[in-house]
Amino acid sequence: TEECSFEVLSNRTLEARFIPNNLAITDIEIFGTLNTGNTLTFTINADGGNQPYQWEIFIYKNDTLCYSNNMMVNFFEWTPTESGDYSVVVKVTDVSNFNASYSKEFIIV
DSSP states (O other): OOOOOOOOSSSOOOOOOOOOOEEEEEEEEEEEEETTTEEEEEEEEEEEEOSOEEEEEEEETTTEEEEEESSSSSSSEEOSSSSSEEEEEEEEEEETTEEEEEEEEEEEE
């Protein structure tokens, strides 16, 4: 939230004009073979908002957190050690503190 101050020397009319923030994560791409021991590369695609973005990454196996990271880039690598059902959850925040999230499920064999 940005704060502005000014000195008022006479009667004034102020009008606030808000522009909706269109920040959205459109996809998470996973590159690599979905097997244990293989390094996977995750690329996050986002549009809108006010850059630079701040990313928070979470990978869960069922409801157990397996990986988390906080970064300024839209890609990361991770190597699974166990087979099972996983989900990756990504949260992005832009410089105006607007945020969006996205999740994607995948299976490691």
